[in-house]
Amino acid sequence: MALKWCCSVDIQNQRIELPILKEHEIDLYIKREDLIHPVVSGNKYRKLKYNLLAAIDQGFEALLTFGGAYSNHIAATAFAGAENKLRTIGIIRGEELRSVWQANPTLREAHRTGMEFQFVSRVAYRLKTTESFLDQLKQRWGDFYLLPEGGTNELAVKGCEEILQTGDAQFDFVACCVGTGGTLAGLINSAQPHQEVLGFPVLQDEGLKEDIPTFVKQGQWRLVWDYHFGGYAKVSLELVSFINDFRRETGISLDPIYTGKLLYGLMDMIVRGEFKANSKILAIHSGGLQGIAGMNSVLKKKKLPLIEV
Ligand SMILES: *Cc1c(COP(=O)(O)O)cnc(C)c1O
Numbered sequence: 001m002a003l004k005w006c007c008s009v010d011i012q013n014q015r016i017e018l019p020i021l022k023e024h025e026i027d028l029y030i031k032r033e034d035l036i037h038p039v040v041s042g043n044k045y046r047k048l049k050y051n052l053l054a055a056i057d058q059g060f061e062a063l064l065t066f067g068g069a070y071s072n073h074i075a076a077t078a079f080a081g082a083e084n085k086l087r088t089i090g091i092i093r094g095e096e097l098r099s100v101w102q103a104n105p106t107l108r109e110a111h112r113t114g115m116e117f118q119f120v121s122r123v124a125y126r127l128k129t130t131e132s133f134l135d136q137l138k139q140r141w142g143d144f145y146l147l148p149e150g151g152t153n154e155l156a157v158k159g160c161e162e163i164l165q166t167g168d169a170q171f172d173f174v175a176c177c178v179g180t181g182g183t184l185a186g187l188i189n190s191a192q193p194h195q196e197v198l199g200f201p202v203l204q205d206e207g208l209k210e211d212i213p214t215f216v217k218q219g220q221w222r223l224v225w226d227y228h229f230g231g232y233a234k235v236s237l238e239l240v241s242f243i244n245d246f247r248r249e250t251g252i253s254l255d256p257i258y259t260g261k262l263l264y265g266l267m268d269m270i271v272r273g274e275f276k277a278n279s280k281i282l283a284i285h286s287g288g289l290q291g292i293a294g295m296n297s298v299l300k301k302k303k304l305p306l307i308e309v
Helices: 019-023 042-057 072-083 095-099 105-113 122-126 131-141 154-160 166-170 182-190 208-215 237-250 259-271 291-301
Strands: 013-015 027-031 062-067 087-093 116-120 173-178 196-201 220-223 280-284
Touching: 019 259, 042 072, 042 154, 042 182, 062 072, 062 131, 072 087, 072 105, 087 105, 087 122, 095 116, 105 116, 105 291, 116 131, 154 182, 173 182, 173 259, 182 196, 182 208, 196 208, 196 259, 208 220, 237 259, 259 280
Parallel strands: 027 280, 062 087, 087 116, 173 196, 173 280, 196 220
Antiparallel strands: 013 027
């Protein structure tokens, strides 16, 4: 069974040349998973792959999933579903969006691709995994293949196990950002015994400590909690200027919700001397660049500097 897809997954590691890295004798490479596809980028492609194959294989005609207004997972599901002739339904957090969603670039694009929306209150959204809520959804939308919020389940982790390639065994550390932890789990499962995998949570969610082990067999890994900038989608002037400087100096765009925090954190740890000289680090660029437009509209309203694109 082949998945209809329109993108290349022959991904390169790009060496980062910055004076700070030379000074601390650190080799830093970025795996450019962001180049997989502009919408179904990075880990969202990896997480959808085996789920879409399962949905098609089991004869489903619709995908239903959950997300917030700027969700990369919503954007990716809409696009990947359309490519594979599956109807897509997005259960979106926030009733207030019902009248204004057209002003949101992520939702506008997902809708243009064919996604249908149901806006639910934050209270209802919290109950989204209960039997009774799922029954209500079935009544309204008919039968569907359910993708959890953020797309993390066992098949998603299996897809993320394909991020690391044999040549990546040369690295001492593999680093990624963490939302639900599915990507981190896939990296841990496929890392070599001599490698340590570092996960940088982008929100303060203590539950990650219990969730991640349920998907992981063994391996050396830890969570680095110092770089979430106060929570999910929280940004500071310092983070925005870091993202803009990084792009000017390396040519690589980062998003403010995920990969910006990862690279900010890694560079800060390097400057603080937390990695031995001659360490080789591979950072995973998990994509998410579609989210920049949404964040820029928020920054603009607050009259703050924008992320350059
Ligand atoms: C969704 C997302 C993540 C988080 O992935 P998890 O598997 O949920 O931890 C990281 N980076 C980007 C760019 C994302 O869109």
